[in-house]
Each structure stands twice: as structure tokens, then as C-alpha cells.
Amino acid sequence: xxxxTQMEGPVTLSEEAFLTINCTYxxxxxxxxxxxxxxxGEGLQLLLxxxxxxxxxxxxGFEATYRKETTSFHLEKGSVQVSDSAVYFCARRAGAGSxxxxxxxxxxxxxxx
Amino acid sequence: xxxxxxTPSNKVTEKGKYVELRCDPISGHTALYWYRQSxxxxxxxxxxxxxxxxxxxxxxxxDRFFAVRPEGSVxxxxxxxxxxxxxxxxxxxxxxxxxxxxxxxxxGTRLTVT
Numbered sequence: 001x002x003x004x005t006q007m008e009g010p011v012t013l014s015e016e017a018f019l020t021i022n023c024t025y026x027x028x029x030x031x032x033x034x035x036x037x038x039x040x041g042e043g044l045q046l047l048l049x050x051x052x053x054x055x056x057x058x059x060x061g062f063e064a065t066y067r068k069e070t071t072s073f074h075l076e077k078g079s080v081q082v083s084d085s086a087v088y089f090c091a092r093r094a095g096a097g098s099x100x101x102x103x104x105x106x107x108x109x110x111x112x113x
Numbered sequence: 114x115x116x117x118x119x120t121p122s123n124k125v126t127e128k129g130k131y132v133e134l135r136c137d138p139i140s141g142h143t144a145l146y147w148y149r150q151s152x153x154x155x156x157x158x159x160x161x162x163x164x165x166x167x168x169x170x171x172x173x174x175x176d177r178f179f180a181v182r183p184e185g186s187v188x189x190x191x192x193x194x195x196x197x198x199x200x201x202x203x204x205x206x207x208x209x210x211x212x213x214x215x216x217x218x219x220x221g222t223r224l225t226v227t
Contacts, residue, residue: 004155036218043117044156044204044218089155099144099208100169101216103155 002026006090006104013080013111021075021107023064023090031092033057033066033073034101038087047075047088080111115139117219119205125225126195134190134222138207145188146216147180148204156204162188163210195226 007022025031035047035057048057053068062077073090090104118137126132138145143164148156158172165185173179177195182188192199202221208214 041220043220044206046215049215091155099146099161100158101148101156103157105153105155 002028002031002092002094002102004090004092004102004104006088006107008105008107009087010108010110013109015082015111015113016079017111019075019077019080019084019109021088021090021109023073023075023104024071025073025090025092027068027071029094031094032098033064034091034093035062035064035073035075036089036091036103038089038106040086044089080109082111082113085109085111117205117207117217119203119219119222121222122220123223123225125227127227128195128197130195130226132192132195132224134192134203134224136188136190136205136207136219138186138188138205139217140186141209142207142217143185143210144208144214145182146206146208147188147190148206150202150204150221152201159190159203192224195224197226200224200226 003026005024032051034049036044037047048059050057050066056065064075087106087108089106091101120135145162147159150156160180161169162182177193180190202223204221206216206218
């Protein structure tokens, strides 16, 4: 079935370091891809998305590119801040008209000053 | 504006008891979803409502779990004869209704079965 695999955490970085969180997905059909973020004490929030191959989603300095050839959607940020400390979830949805999200296990990021 | 509201935020119950978890979606959102997040895992789909009807309940783990949305707004997830394995965070999300719309999640209800 559909699945999403993301790198296990926790990840600890110093402020202003470069961040990469790897995510790969099953290639069935034409999925849409998402990154969600969960800040401490808050609900899941959509961070960015991409709906077709080669699309780049971006928000708050984070970027991820939909790579069909490698079935990947890695999350990157050039310079992390303490406020980026959160749990990040990669997710896929089967297609444009689909509604069901399949999530990865989440990666906890801690940024230290 | 108001987001998705879930109550209670925490619920502790004894094994074998019945529990109800409530979700108030964003006003006007016709689609409503329940997910379950176990410790160290990502959220897993339980059930999806479009309006009052359950369009897909394929994620409900067994017949102890049931959900309703009688007026197409508030939804209640009901768990009978709770088991320790039901302990998890139960997440509710809503969206305007189109398949491509982003989901807006609540903060979840943390259920602990002792």
C-alpha cells in the first residue's frame, strides 16, 4: 500500500546550521506530497506542499522539491532557528481528488542556541 | 478565526470503560477526518466524513470504534470497552471539502487507558 518513509530522529542542530530531513514515498499513481509541522503544545500545521513532479514547495525558509525519479521529497532549510524546534511529518495523498493522508513517523528537530 | 477544537484535551479511563471524544471543526468545513497517533508514530487515518455521512471508515480498527456527525458539524468518536492498546492521541481535522484542500488539525485528545 501507500507509504512514506522519513529519516528517524531526533535531530539536534545548532542555530544557523543547514537542515535536511529525508523523505521517500511509494510511487503508486500521482500523489501529492506534504510536510506538516507540530510545534510543542500545538496541532499539526501544513508547512508546504507540492502536487506534481518537479514542483518546489516553500514556506518560512523551508523548501522541498518533488523528485519523481528518486521518489523523494526532502525538507531543507539553509539556516535553522531555535523557533524551528518541532516535529516534522512528511505525508502523501493519493491524487488531486483524494482525501486520505498517509504520514511518515515524524522527525523531531531540536535547535540549540 | 477559530480553529478545530477538540475536547477533552486529556482523558484517562480504565480498561473496559466507554469514552467519547468530541471535535468541533472550522465553521463551514464540510469534510471532517479522525486520525490516531500512537507514540513514536505518524498519524493514521481512521474515518472521513463528508457532511453527515461517513464516506470512508476503512481505518477504524474494529467494531469497538464508532464515529458520528449527525448535523454535519460536530463529530464524536466513540470507543467501547476500551483496551490499553487504544491509548494514543486522537486527532481531528477538517477541510472545506474539495479533495485537494489542505487539512486543518486540532490539538488532539490524549487518551490513556489504565
